[in-house]
Amino acid sequence: EPEVTQTPSHQVTQMGQEVILRCVPISNHLYFYWYRQILGQKVEFLVSFYNNEISEKSEIFDDQFSVERPDGSNFTLKIRSTKLEDSAMYFCASSESRGLQNEKLFFGSGTQLSVL
Amino acid sequence: KQEVTQIPAALSVPEGENLVLNCSFTDSAIYNLQWFRQDPGKGLTSLLLIQSSQREQTSGRLNASLDKSSGRSTLYIAASQPGDSATYLCAVRRRTSYDKVIFGPGTSLSVIP
Numbered sequence: 006e007p008e009v010t011q012t013p014s015h016q017v018t019q020m021g022q023e024v025i026l027r028c029v030p031i032s033n034h035l036y037f038y039w040y041r042q043i044l045g046q047k048v049e050f051l052v053s054f055y056n057n058e059i060s061e062k063s064e065i066f067d068d069q070f071s072v073e074r075p076d077g078s079n080f081t082l083k084i085r086s087t088k089l090e091d092s093a094m095y096f097c098a099s100s101e102s103r104g105l106q107n108e109k110l111f112f113g114s115g116t117q118l119s120v121l
Numbered sequence: 122k123q124e125v126t127q128i129p130a131a132l133s134v135p136e137g138e139n140l141v142l143n144c145s146f147t148d149s150a151i152y153n154l155q156w157f158r159q160d161p162g163k164g165l166t167s168l169l170l171i172q173s174s175q176r177e178q179t180s181g182r183l184n185a186s187l188d189k190s191s192g193r194s195t196l197y198i199a200a201s202q203p204g205d206s207a208t209y210l211c212a213v214r215r216r217t218s219y220d221k222v223i224f225g226p227g228t229s230l231s232v233i234p
Contacts (some may be wrong), residue, residue: 009164036220038220047224048165048224050223061218096164107172109167109170
């Protein structure tokens with residue numbers, strides 16, 4: 006079964022450093038998302054992306070965050086200057102379509118980001 | 122504002138028992154509701170999706186129901202097995218702010234052999 010692939014599975018970085026989290030969505034999917042889960046808290050939406058543009062973003066997704074689809078297969082989340090509170094599990098997700106009631110989100114296995 | 126809650130927060134049952142997990146949401150204007158399974162330190166695996174026009178969905182030993190008017194969904198697991206031990210999350214997609222799926226906090230399930 007096709008799956009969303011995320012790399013790396015774990016990332017440790019120093020506060021203030023830039024990190025790039027990478028995702029390969031399912032190949033025929035057109036809509037891409039990033040979610041995150043801080044330890045012990047709910048999974049929360051960060052951003053959605055379609056046709057090389059951000060469709061929607063949450064209040065968490067400030068100027069320190071950016072997303073990109075650099076080629077036909079990868080989807081990246083960049084954090085420019087990491088803070089301690091950015092430590093979380095980051096999930097990439099994709100969906101084939103948008104606007105259908107039966108549209109499912111498919112998630113990757115996540116990247117655990119630890120900011121020291 | 123859509124709030125999603127799940128009860129109980131944790132559940133421990135002996136193997137073979139049938140069990141029900143509950144999910145509540147405050148705004149009934151939903152597009153669909155999806156149940157996920159999360160294993161420790163792992164990603165989210167989709168279990169079932171119920172469209173807003175549907176009342177229930179079944180997959181194997183799992184049955185999910187939806188009552189939009191009361192803002193509730195249940196996930197029924199029949200004949201539980203130790204391999205069912207995981208955290209179960211419900212997630213609601215709203216008609217407004219469509220992309221921002223709202224997750225509940227999850228129910229942590231332990232099935233004791």
